[in-house]
Amino acid sequence: MFAYLAQCRCDPANTILYFSQFYNIVDTMKERGASPPEILELLVAEERSRSRFTDADLHKSLELLGFGKGNILDIELDDDVSDNFVIQAWKDAQKRAWQEPSDKAATLRSDLNDALKIVADFKDSPTLLRAWERGKAPVMTEDTAYSTLEVPKEVDETMLLTIFNLRIEDQPTQADKMREALTVIAEIRNSQRLREFISSGRDPEDIASETRLEMPRGLNQLGNTCYLNSLLQYFYTIKDLRLAISASINDGEKSLYDLKFTDDDLKHHRRNNTHSSEVVHQLANLFWNMEYCDTAAVTPTKELAQLALITSQDEEEDDQGGTNTDASNDTDATLVEDGPVRPSYERSSQSPSRSSSSPSVLGKRVREFPRTQGMDVDGEPSEADKDGFVMVSKPTSPPDPVHSPIKPTASSSKQKTVDNAPDVEMQDLSQKAVNDAKPPPLPPRKPRETSDSTMMFGRQHDVSECMDNCMFQIETALLDLPDEEMAGAESDKTSVIKRLFYGKKRQRLTPLTIPNEQRRRTLSMHDKEDLFSHLHVNVSDEGFDLYDGLSRYFDDIVEVDGVKKRMEVTLVDLPPLLQIQLQRVQFDRDTQQAYKSQAYVKFGDTIYMDRFLDSADSEKKSRSKDIQARLTVCRDRIQKLTQGKHAPFAPALGETAHFLSNQKVLEIPEANADLTAKLKSEQAYVVSQLEQERASSAKLKKELEEVWKSDAKAAYQLTSVFIHRGSSPSFGHYFFYARNLPERPDQWFKYNDSTVSVVSKDEVLADTTGSTANPYMLVFARKDAEVIDTVHRFDPTTLEDA
Template identity: 25%
Template structure:
C-alpha cells in the first residue's frame, strides 16, 4: 500500500498558487485546479483533460481583512491548540476567501516545516458546499504533523442584480423625482450618484457594527436615504438585517441590523463585515472610473520633472510662496515610488542604482499589466529624483549607447558575440516576437557591433549568419589544425570540426569552419560543368523551403513546360471575366487571378534563368517570394492601405503589363534619357524594332547601347517591405503540405480551365499531374457502412511516435482506424480509386508535447526506393487481404502493449529484474529483526513465502516475454508476406524527391534531394549549392541531425516517369564577344575630310562594324535587332528573331568607343 506522502497532493507553494488563482464560480467537473489531480500520461495519451483555468475566471487581486485574521506571531511555532486564520477579499469580483489551519490532538508532534519535511504536503479530504459558499478541507500527509487546512470561498453579499437595483441611473432619477414630488418645498435635494449610494450604504452598515452606538434607527423618510434608496431597495435592506418599525409618534423608522457581540458566534456579523468591504471596493471602483483629472498647476508643477533635481533650489524663486508645497509634493511622490518597489523608508538611502534596478526587474515579471505600468512610473520618478541616466534609460526602454544596449539585452562587456546573438533570441521570446521588441533588439545588436567593430555581428545583422570576411582560408586551416585541405576527405572533415569545437569553442572556430566549408563547396562545384549541372537558388533569408519547392517544380516536365509557355495557357480576364469554376474549393475573384498570373510570370522568368544562366546559382525575384507567401489584396484594400500608409500591397500589378527600363543614359538626372520598352514585346511574335535613341545632354558623349530588358534587380521600398513580410510568413509557416497546395492552387488559378468536375472544381493540366481519388468507407457502430469519395493532391501521414517505415506509416492513415473527430464512435478505412502520375506524401512532423505545446517528431521513417501501391487499391481481393492484416496488426499492438507493461517500470530496469532485486532484499529483512528489537522497534513481518513468490513471478514474466517476442516475429512476417508477389506489384512508383528539415518547430532549415532518372544520380539542392549524393542510405534512412528529417516524399509512376520528370534542363546562353584583331601600331586619325564618328547617329541597339581593318577611313556601322528579342520556348531552347548573317569579327561596345575616340 502506498504511503500517505506518495498519494496525490500538493506542496504548500503549489497549494497557495492554485488557491489564489481558483475561481470556484467558473469550475467545471474534474477540472478544479485546487482539488483535482493533474492527468497522468501513460506513454500514449493523457488520463483526462488538462487542469487549466476556464475562460471567464477572475484574475483575483486579494486584499487581507485584518479584522478577521489571526496571524502567527514572529517565530511562533505550531502547537496542538494552534489555530491560525487569514481572510481576504478580491477587489475585482468581491469573492471572499478564508484560509485557516489547525492541528488535531494526535498530530503536531513535529509540525512542518522541519528538517525531514521542509514543506507541507496537503491532500484533499472533503468538500462542503451550499448556495453561497464552498469549503475545501485538506490534511498534511506527514504523520507527525497532520495539519488540517480549511479553505472557504464565499460569494459576494450583493449580487449583480442587487447592484443594478441600487445604482440604475433611471431608478436614481425616479427616486429623486419622488422626493421632489413628496416634499416640493424641501431644500438641498439633489439626485444621488452610484458613489453616494455605496457611501451611504456603507455608513449604515458600519454604524450597525459599532456596539456602543446608541442611535440605531432613523426616519424612513430621511431625505438622504430616500435620494439613494427610495422604496425599491427595501427587499435588499430586509435581507441583510434592516427592520421597518414605528417610533413613539407613529412615524416609520428604519432600524439598523443588530449583530451579536464579537465573542458570540453569529452569522450576521461576518456578513455585515464582508458587506462593508464590498461597498468600499464598489465605491473605489466607481470613483476611479468617474474621477476627473487633477487640475494642472502652472509653472513649476510640470517644470520640476524637466529640470535636474540638483537645480530645484535654484528655480524656487519663480513662485516662492509655493515652494513649501512643491517640496512636500516632491517628497510624497518619491516616498510613494519607493513604496511601490517595496523598499522600506530606512533603506532608501542605502540602496544604490544597481540594486534599485534589480528590485524593479524582479518585481516586473510577477506583476500584472497595470502593476507593470505603476512599476515603470515609480522607477522613472526615482531616476529623476536621483538624476540617474541609467535608471531613466531602464524605465524608458531606450537603447542609445553601448552600455544601454548591453543592459537592455541583459549582457555584460565580457560576453562573446555569439552569446550576444543568443540573448537576442531570448529577448524576442520573452517579448512574444513583438515587432517593437525586435526593432529595439536589432538596434542593441547594431550598437554593440559598432562599438566592438565586430564583423561577426555586422554579418549577422546583414545576412543572419555569424561569419567574418577577414579570415583567410590559410588562417582558417591553421586554426582548425588542418595542414593540407586537399588531403582531407570531404566525409572526414566533419569529425575534425567536432574535435576543434570541443577544444577551442567560440566564434573564431565557427568562423574558421564557415570559411573551410565554403572553400570545399567551391572546389566541389568546380567539378561540374555548367551545361550538365543544375543551378542553385540563392535564399532571401528565410525562403529555403520555397527554394526547395521551386527546384522540385522545375523537375516536373509538364509543369515546367506549361510555365515556360504560359502565354498559351494563360486565362484571359479581359474577354472572359472571372472564372465560374472553383479552384481549391473557392471561387477566385479577378484581382486574385491577376495576382496569381503575375506569380506565374515571375516563375517563368525564374525557370528561364535556371535554364540559360551560366550559374552556379540564381536568385529568385523579390516579387516571386512575396506573391508565393502573401495573400493578394482586393483593389478596395489596396486603396485603403495606400491611404493609411502602413499596409503592404501584395497585389502587385503584373510585370507583363508594365514597362521596364531597357537602357539608362549616362546622365541619370534626366528622366527623359530613360528608354522604356514594354516587356510584352518579349513574348509576342511581332517584328522587333529598336526603340528611339535617347538624347545626350553633352555633345560627343557616347550612350551605352540598350541592354536586354531585365526585371529590376533592386526592389522598391514597398517590395522590400513585402519581402520582409513574406520572409516572416515563411518563417512562421510550419505546414509543408499547405504551402505546396497553396502554390499549386495559385498556378492553377492563372491558367485556362479544361472543364469542371461535378463539384464545380476546375479541371486543368496541373491537376491531372497530382490528383488522386480516395474513397472513405465509414463504418458507424451498429450501422451499415457508407462511402464518400474525394480528390486529393497528397497523402498526409500522421506524426510518427516510434521508428517505422513508409508502408506502416501509410497503413496508419489508410487502414481501419477510429475517426477522432466524429461525434459518435466511427471506424474509417480508405482506398485509392485512381493513382496519380506523381504521388506526393506529406510526412507530418508536428505533434503536441506533454505540456500541450507543439513539438517536432524526429522518429525515423524509412523510405522505399520502389513503392508498390496495389495494397491500397479499390479491389475486393486486396480488401480481403487488408482486413486480415488489420486483425494481425491489432494482435501485434496488444502484444507490444503487454510487453511494455512487463518491461517498463519506474526503476529504470525491466520488470523481472525488479522482482529479482526486491526478492533478494526481502530475503535479508529477517536479519534486521534482532537489531530492531534491541532499539525498541517492532520487527518487520515479511511472509516467508513472499521472496520465493516474487522469484516465481519473475520467471513467469521472462517466459512470457519470450513467447511475446516469438509471436510478434511471426505476425510481422505474415504482414510483410501478405502482399508479396507479382500480382501486387503492378502499381509501381519510383522515389523522385525528398524534402528534409533540420531544426525545431520554431526555426530550422529546409533542403531537398531529387533523383535524376536520365543520369541515374541523386542531387542535393541546398539553396545555392547543388551537390551529388553519394550515399543513398542518407536519403532512405535519415535519422541523425546532420541527415535531417524527411518531411515530404514524392514518387513517380514507373511506367510514365520519363514523361513526367526531367531534373536536368540546361541550355546555357553563350556570351557573344569575339576578339578584335590588334590594330597596326601606326594607326592614325581619320582625315578631316571624312565625317567624324558621331555616336548619337547610332541607334540604341547592338553595334557591329564590318569591313577590312586596313581600310580604316571607311568604317561601316550597321545595326541588328537587340538581344532582348531572345526568349525560351517551352522546351527550353533559345529562339531568336531573324537577323542578317554575321560577317567578319564583331566589334564590341567598349572597343567601338575606343575606335571612335
C-alpha cells in the same frame, strides 16, 4: 635599485639596456646560489608587469616570428621592415603553430602574442599594438574547435563544410564562433581549401562540379527560406509543371469565355488572378535562370518569396487592415508557432483546389477559417484541446489537405438534415459552400511595396502551407491556358496541377457495431468521394515502415460526438505524383509541450499501392485487416512495456531489485530477499513477454506482407525526399533530395540551398535513428508516368553544332 631607476629616468631611450643589465644581476645571484634580496625580485616583477623586456627577450621574440639570418624570413628587423610585414610574419607564425601537437601549440601561440607585444614596444608602433590588442584574446583550442562544430577530428573536409553550413543556418547568432572554429581547424590541418572557403564563402572544389551541365543549379537563400528553396527545386524537376509555367510567360491573356469553365470558376479566377499571375511570372523567370544561367546557383527574387509565402487571404487581410495574420520576429526559425489555430477538423469553405486548412507537415496550421456545417471526420474532436497537433496518447489518422472528408448527417446540434429526413444522401458541403459563396468586392489593392511588412520572411508559413499556396496560385494563374492533354480530361482534372498531383479517394464512416439490416443503408449515407493531393502518415513510434503508417491512414478509429466509429479510406484513382507527408509534431499531454518526433520511418526505393485501392481483392483485404488488428495489439503491448508513462518496466524492476539488495543506509523491513526475488522474477517475465510480443509482431508483419506480395501493379518509385533537420518543431533547416530521372535513376542529388551535390541512394534511404535530420515528405512517381526530368539545363554546344 637606485642606480637602475635613476638611469631609466635620466636616459629613458635606453630603458631596455638598463633593464637587461638589472635583470642579469638578479638572475646571476640566483645562478650562484645566493638568494637575491626580496626587494630586488619584487622590482623585477613590477617592471615585467609594466611590459619591460630584456635584449634576450627581444632576440627570442624576433626568432619566434621568423626574423634573423638563416631563419624562416632570412632578414633582420630594421627600420626598413614595415609594420604590415611584421604583422604578416606574426600571422604566418600563428599558422605554423597549429601544426604542433595541441599542448605545445597552445603555449607557442601564447608566446607569439607576447613576442608581437615586445616588438611593438621596441618599435614604439601603434599599428603593431593595435594588432596585438586584436589578437591577444584567448585562442580557441583544437578540441574546442571540433566540439563547437560537433564533429569528430577525423571528419573529411567535404562533410566538415556541409556540417559547418548547417550549423550556421541553424544557429546564425553563433556564426562568428563557428567561423573561428573552422579557422582553427583550417590552420590545424593546413588546408588551403578551408582557408579559401573562409575567405570567399565558396568551396573551391565544388565550383567546378556545380557548373557542369549534368549538375542542377542551386538556389541562394533570401533569409530563412531554405524550405521555399526546397519546394522550388522540387517544382523544377517536374517536367509538365515546368513546361506549363515556362510557356505561360509567352501565352499572354486569353479569353476565358472560349474555354468551358463554370461561372464560379471564372469568379474565383478573376478574384485571385492578379496575385497568381505574378507568382507564375516570377516562377517562369526563375526557371529560365535555372536553365540558362552559367552560375552554380541563382537567386530567387524577393518578390517571388513574398508571393509564395503570402496567400491571397493574407493580402486581403492586409488591405482591409485585418489583424488575423501574425508576423514572427524570430528570423532564426523556419517553423514557428504563429498564433492560435483551428482544430484540424474545422475546414475552410474555399475552393476545393486550395488546401487552405491542411495540417502542417510538422504539425501546425496558422490560418483561421470559418467553420462549415457538419463535422469533418478525419481528426478526433475530443483530442482537439491542442490545436493542430497530433496527440501522443491517441494518434489518429491525419486530415486530408484538400477536401473535407465525410460529413455525417447524424443528429447534431449544429447540423440540419434535408427536408427533416433521417436518411439523406450525403452532400459535399465544402463544394456547396463554394457554389453558394458570393465573395464581397475587394477594396483597392495597396501598392506592392507595402507588402514587405506583411512578409518579413517571418510569417514563416511552413513547407506544407507554402506548397499549398503555390499550387493554388499556379492553378489559378494557369486556369486560362488551354492544355491539349486536358481536352478529354475528367471534370475534376482540368488543370496541370490537378492532373499531376491529385487523385481520388473514397471515404466510408461506419459505427463500430451496427445491426446487419441497417448496414446497407448507413454505408450508402456515409460514402463519399473526394480529391486528394497528399497522404498523411502520423510519426510517433519507432519500428514502423511506410506501409504501417499508411495503413493507419486508410483504416482508423475516430470519435464523432462521443461515439467511436471506423473510418475506411480507399483509393479510386491514383495521381502521377504521390505525395506522402510524415507528420512529426506531437503533443505531450504530460508536459503540455509540442515536440518533434524523431522516429525513423522505414521506406524503400519503391512502394506498391495495390493494397489501398478500392478495387483491391476483398478477400485479401479481409485477411489483411485481421492480421493488422492482431499486429496492432502486439505493437500496443510493446509500446506500453517500453514507452509508457513509467516504462521501460524491465530495467526499472531490475534497478529497483539491485538498489534494495545493496543499499545499507535505510532500514526497510519489506525489502527482504523474497521481495528482491519477486522483482527479479517480474523483470524476467516482462523481458519474456517483450520477446514474445516482438517475435509475434515480426511474424505478423511478414504474414501481412505475404498477403500482398503478388500485388505490384500500382508501382511507384521514390523521386524526392524533403528533410527537416532540427530537434525542435519551432526551428530547423530544410534540404531536399531528388532522383536523377530519367537519365541516371541510381544517382541522387542533394539540394542544400546554393549547394547541389551528388549523393548515394544509401544516404537517402539511411536509417535516421538518433538523428535530427529526417524526412518529412516523400514523393513517389508512378513508374509509367515519366513526369520527372530532374536536370534541365541549356547546353550551349548545341548552338555551336547547329
